[in-house]
Amino acid sequence: MQGYAIISGTMLVISLILSGAMAIAWISLGRQSHALSWSIAYLCYGVEILAQAIEAIRPATSDIIGPFELLFVLAPAALVAIGARQRVGLPARYRLFLTATLVALVIGDLPYLFPGRLGWTSTTSGLFTIVMLLIATSAIMPRIRRVEPAEWAVTGAISVFILFELLLIITDLASQVPGHPERRELFLTIYLIGLTPVFVANGIGAILLLASDVAEQLRRLAANDPLTGVLNRRGFHDAALRAVSNGRRQRQPIAVAIADIDNFKSINDRYGHTAGDGTLSFISGCLTRGLRGGDVIGRIGGEEFALLLVNSSAQQAAEAMERIRAEIAAGFSEDGAPVPVTASFGAAAIPLSGGTSEQVLAEAMDRADKALYRSKLEGRNRTTLAS
Template sequence: MQLDALSLMTVAMVNLVTISLALPLIMGKSLTPAARAAQRALLLLTAGWASLVASEYLVSSYVLSVLSMAGLSASLVMLHRALSGWLGPRPGALALKALAIAMPLGYAFSFAHYPLRVGWSNFLLAAMLVLLARATLVARRHAGHHWRLLLLGCFATMAVLTAARGVLGAFFTSAYPTFLSPNPVNIAAAVAVNMAVVLGTVALLVAWRDEADDRLRAMANTDSLTGLPNRRGFMERAEALFANAQRYRQPLAVLMLDLDHFKQINDSYGHDRGDDALRLFARMLRETRRTGDLTGRLGGEEFCVVLPSSQRDTASGFDQRLRARLQQRSEEELGFALSYSAGVAAMTDGDATLAGLLARSDAALYEAKHGGRGRLLMGDSGSGHTVV
């Protein structure tokens, strides 16, 4: 079977057009910035490839050829942006943008000099592909490795073949006199493009699916009103902190907190104002906690804080800072004072499970609420104090 470059390029263009039209139907309208960047990358790649193929059928191909280089370069920038959204900040973003600007400009200015324009465009495209391949290697966020390896293979293969075409065009022009030359390297590159289009699209769809799964998982573990972990999400992470403290024999304290007279707030000011109070309290918890501390809303007006590497005095200090913040901010933002009762328990050698530790802090909270509210009670010692 005889394969010619133009037919292979045309097939790649048809595949890209089909994928670009189908992808929005598959992914829908509610997209994250990363997924939207991936869609735009494929659209730009399609436009660039269509311009490249069309330029071979027209006598005046200068404008289409330059546009094709611009489209290909821009598509790689958008792919890098998609990877940054899925994997966290990626290295090489500025270098990629600089290359994406330089490549079509250099191509346009050197268009009349075939060896220079072919060498310039292919070498810079290869460099951009190397940067993209590098961007798939390390994930700063939880991400599957299979789709990253698939993209790595696509980018690396295309980088090698693109650089090889640059070498042929720049230094062995007689072996590669035109874009459609039946040189084995050119044919291999055209075949690889078709494979990369299909496999790359599969990889992007898997990345998008993984992102959607992560978002659903986060929604299932997050309280929609306050943005804190809900009971399920809190317990999963609290169990891990408890197990770590047991393993390394480190101290750990648990604070159980409950807003005082919350029903009266709803009755007097309305449920919307009650929601504002819950959001404010959650924000105060986030501002007061240290790095590594865990806060969550267990339900209703009940919250919990896990303080790793902490004893009861650390929990008491947390409580004092939280009360001071809450007293000031609640008057300013809500127009009324917001207070809470709290119970604290510190992990001991006798605590075999997190449930037992939570039960002791909950019992201390119960005593605090029935002993006057607006106070912190130490569950371990049974002694309490009122925080002014």
């Protein structure tokens, strides 16, 4: 009894600490819904542990607390799955998870309605938890990008949790066989010994995942232009340098282009800075739509954009820029008022041999900039290919 009380007290404190940490993350990190879901989940776990402690101290309360206790086992598992889906922008499907939780609650509480209690409450909660953890894992592991270390850590912790639940289910079912009271003792021993480290590991994993997400947000803020969403000058340089190095290794042609909005100051002066910001967003949208996957775009100045086109010759890059230039020249409207806007382009090839990737990128950018300058001198709203 003393050992059980110590473990229960420890688990209660850990649950409250993890719930508080998730709540602080929710408040401090832009009120992200998945942090709140996980905070409530750990709070529910704390309530369930408190209920277990009350039952241990006063066994007579088991018939009253037991049916409600199961809810605080099922709800956290569902909230963990919901939070994992919220984190990656998938539909939370609250109604579906609520229905599944209520069905599992009814099935798990049936033994309380019949004499003899068949003893499937632990099995029901274990199976439900495993299903929810599998749903969470499928949401956490990305399909279209590299898996982050924190995501691997969480997946590993969840996998251990699933194995722990399977072991509990097996020993619980074995303990239902009459004449083997030692099996019930085994179940309780595994539960008490294994719950704390598994629980703590998953909590730490969740916190690491939140911290990793924050770090990724900071990296994006540092590398992206907040107005247009494309890379800023530093972000473009780093991404372009990686693309150039990769293209040179694979002997693929690479080209760079620079675009500049014509008479942008007059747009700001005549229509206001709101129209100017809308023009920048419009231009970046046209440029982004005109590129392929793997190409790089960045805003490198006030109204100047740079583009790197992989597996593309200078002539192909110039043709792509000409198509984008024509789309921009069609104009756009801000608040219903026409805002005439055009852009000029310069394009150049990046040599696959010569100096370092840094050097050939800088030289190509310089030639593209000179070609852009010729476009300006020759009347704007045109594309010039560097000789």
